[in-house]
Amino acid sequence: MTRDIYITEVALRDGSHAISHQYTVEQVRKVAKALNDAGVPYIEISHGDGLAGSSLQYGLSRTNEMELIEAAVTVADRSKIAVLLLPGIGTVKELKEAAKLGAKMARIATHVTEADVALQHIHAAKDLGMETVGFLMMAHMAPIEKLVEQAKLMESYGADTVYVVDSAGYLLPDQVAERIRALKQSIGVNVGFHGHNNLSLAMANTLAAIKEGATRIDGSVRCLGAGAGNTQTEVLVAVLDRMGIKTGVDLYKMMDLAEDIIAPILQTPQEITRDSLTLGYAGVYSSFALHAKRAAAKFGIDSRDILIELGKRKVVGGQEDMIVDVAAEIAKSKAISI
Ligand SMILES: CC[C@H](O)CC(=O)C(=O)O
Ligand SMILES: [Mn+2]
Secondary structure, eight states: OOOSSEEEEOTTTHHHHHTTTOOOHHHHHHHHHHHHHHTOSEEEOSOTTSTTOOBTTTBOOSSOHHHHHHHHHHHOSSSEEEEEEOBTTBOHHHHHHHHHHTOOEEEEEEETTOGGGGHHHHHHHHHTTOEEEEEEESGGGSOHHHHHHHHHHHHHHTOSEEEEEOTTSOOOHHHHHHHHHHHHHHOSSEEEEEOOOTTSOHHHHHHHHHHTTOOEEEEBGGGOSSTTOSSBHHHHHHHHHHTTOOOOOOHHHHHHIIIIIIHHHOSSOOOOOHHHHHHHHHTOOGGGHHHHHHHHHHHTSOHHHHHHHHHHTTOOTTOTHHHHHHHHHHHHHHHHHO
């Protein structure tokens, strides 16, 4: 099959944030089978924060992610199963375990300025025979020259693809275009884009990325991703089909999956709420949304105030404990001013 664009479906990983990491084996089996049958080339499965993310800090998983990976591998005879790993949260040990179960792609994710921490994990993934992706998160937080420098590092470590990751859903289409263009001019490996829809720009940003030459694109069916979700996969398939761009994915099967299987999994329909809009507006990690909501309820304050303050402080993934600190400070300053 010839494809112009290779889609990675992230609902079973990024979407884990949106449902507080409550996936069951049965749900993953059903979703993975439907994605496989629809012809989606890559399906990502892990805790929302990557392998070994299940913890008090990031949120406890209902089911051990290795069981979820195994369930997906068992039903996917066409799609490759991918895993996400954030060095420091996950280790080579979990990567080996996932590879042994049949995961074929490793996506090694770092903050946009910290690619050097990915070296040993990319090497390990290559040694395990996995296709390897360097995933540069919070791409809006670095100037383009820095992004290019970090992408070159990922390439030098052996990544087959380097992604620009708009973790906060903050970037505007021109900003995505200039980032992808710069990477296309500077590295020889595939370039990918992962967006979030917090400002309702995930589709526009994805199309801007594709226009500049990105060939690896992430989507989440029914927008089942952190914050307002990612580029909606079934919509992307339809749009690209209209543009004459081949994804190799069956549109009707994706629509049926979205409606019949994903919609019932959602705790609430994915929409751009005041919290997700604030994530995009303030440039905050999409996975912080539920943490901020809980902290706001605990301290009796507005979650938007927490998110705006986190944006000002440029808090990054792995600093989830700061959410409660910031909430406590805001509650204290409000109490003093009364
Ligand atoms: C915390 C990992 C994060 O959810 C990875 C990702 O999808 C992103 O940065 O957008
Ligand atoms: Mn994401």
